[in-house]
Amino acid sequence: MAKIRFDHVTVRYGNHTVVKDFSLDVQEGEILGIVGPSGCGKTSLVRSLGGFINPDEGDIYINDNLVYSKKKRVNRPPETRRLGIVFQDYAVWPHLSVYDNVAYPLKKRKVPKADIDKLTRQALEQVRMTGYEKHMPAQLSGGQQQRVAIARALTSSNDVIIMDEPITNLDAKLREGMLDEIRILQQKLHTTIIYITHDQEAALQLCDRVVIMEPTGDICQIGTDEEIIERPANRFVFSFIGVSNFIPVIEDQGCYYVYEKRADRCFAQQKPEGFISDRPCVMGIRPMDIIFDDESPIKGEITQAVFLGTLFNYFIRIGDAELRVQRSMLDSLDGREYKEGETVGLRFLNEKYYDAEEGEVRK
Ligand SMILES: Nc1ncnc2c1ncn2[C@@H]1O[C@H](COP(=O)(O)OP(=O)(O)OP(=O)(O)O)[C@@H](O)[C@H]1O
Ligand SMILES: [Mg+2]
Structure with a gap:
């Protein structure tokens, strides 16, 4: 079974339905891109998966475990879902040092102190930020801050990381570099990555499979970069990918x-x-x-x-x-x-x- 499963998930804010009957399987070890125009519900999906909002319908599974189901009254709290999430709008906590940012998820899970230090240093090494432990985020470049955010996602989870527009604020050259780093990291750690963006080019470049969402929040195509470029499922996909x-x-x-x-x-x-x-x-x-x-x-x-x-x-x-x-x-x-x-x-x-x-x- 898939690492992550959305099973007929519907999310509403008041009477505004944002995600409607959304089903998706994310396979173990793949980089799956979710691409769609602004407002189509991508972040709402991430929040549902992370446990920060409660969908109105449907079930969510992580590693075969049911973590949310309105009908079955299952709602596991965010910290028990063991996901690494790089958020769209606030990548790192400005008041914590680089080290403390990355160590935080481990402390919260009450990991033994010696292990916290080891795992924190390992994660910083993975993203090439060793030596910056005592820096505060304000002393770092945008790209370095994003790397810290990814290191923090690594200490949150060994096997599933969700990145919600992690590199939108970086300039073109840094963005390109980050995509390469994410790919290398994934190959090294075999992490399952869900990469959310409205940048279709980045998604097609980075991901094994890409899900294209319509403005309505419906999925209109799931496929490899080649399938999507060669055989766009409809006019919307054709116009969206170039x-x-x-x-x-x-x-x-x-x-x-x-x-x-x-x-x-x-x-x-x-x-x-x-x-x-x-x-x-x-x-x-x-x-x-x-x-x-x-x-x-x-x-x-x-x-x-x-x-x-x-x-x-x-x-x-x-x-x-x-x-x-x-x-x-x-x-x-x-x-x-x-x-x-x-x-x-x-x-x-x-x-x-x-x-x-x-x-x-x-x-
Ligand atoms: N807390 C909220 N209360 C009410 N409406 C919300 C809330 N959060 C999001 N929305 C609405 O839900 C819709 C989907 O929002 P969401 O943030 O999931 O979109 P998105 O695909 O992530 O967009 P973007 O690419 O701009 O980040 C939008 O119309 C938004 O205005
Ligand atoms: Mg969003």
């Missing part, structure tokens, strides 16, 4: 057409198989998957061209839609320049088709 373009398309006699309303024309795109077109449809396409091709019958007008250091960014009007197109430096080596105001031919690769209203995959 820069995306959506173009309305219409179908006529088995062909897709990119509708060019202004000129009152349709352009043949391709002949898909098994496409049913009783409802409006959109094509989802990434900026890097749009190719300039003068031979293509699909034409657009470059409204803006911006050079971004390593790539060119173009905004292109096609019918009523505005597309973002990116070309790498390498693509640009053909010597052909594309300027604002110019009309260009476009080809699409790896395009996906979604129901325009429901957002479900079409095909």
Whole structure:
């Protein structure tokens, strides 16, 4: 069985349902990412798991033990749940030294004194903070503070750590470094990690599996990075995991057409198989998957061209839609320049088709 199990969990604040009928198994030793837009209920899930709020329905298991069930009247107090949690908003206690921050969970569990010292020093070593024991948090950088918070999570639990947006406040370079450290730590200790964030890129980079939540709090996809990038479950996932373009398309006699309303024309795109077109449809396409091709019958007008250091960014009007197109430096080596105001031919690769209203995959 899973290390952590949410079984039909519902959380309400007053009559506002934030998490509805949420079920999820987290496997032993995996890094599982939970990603979703702000307000979708991620922290509420963490609080429920930690025992800081009581869900209105459902059961929660940690290591096969039922720790919460409203129906069965089980509610084990937070300190007995043995979870390491790195919280979103307050990472470390400012009034305690680095050492005391990390030793605190052990003291609270009344671990023998000699063991407290040993385990505290071990945890600090794991996060490369040996030598900072007497420092106060205010004397540390943001990245160092986060490492202390992770060390404190390690002294709270050997086997399950939950990180709720642990690195949001760090700059890009530090963030990258922390992700590597978390991964290395996990490989060393085989800890199960639940990593919560609204940064989909970080989650896809770090995690073995990622859960994508919709703004409503529903899970819309669970998968590896490859599955999610290659086969987004619906339009929301497609738009959430990277820069995306959506173009309305219409179908006529088995062909897709990119509708060019202004000129009152349709352009043949391709002949898909098994496409049913009783409802409006959109094509989802990434900026890097749009190719300039003068031979293509699909034409657009470059409204803006911006050079971004390593790539060119173009905004292109096609019918009523505005597309973002990116070309790498390498693509640009053909010597052909594309300027604002110019009309260009476009080809699409790896395009996906979604129901325009429901957002479900079409095909
Ligand atoms: N104590 C509370 N009382 C009432 N409503 C709350 C409380 N805590 C959270 N909420 C509401 O519940 C919803 C979900 O909040 P939650 O903090 O779980 O979201 P989140 O996914 O963690 O968002 P973020 O990415 O911004 O951290 C929000 O609409 C929030 O306003
Ligand atoms: Mg949150």
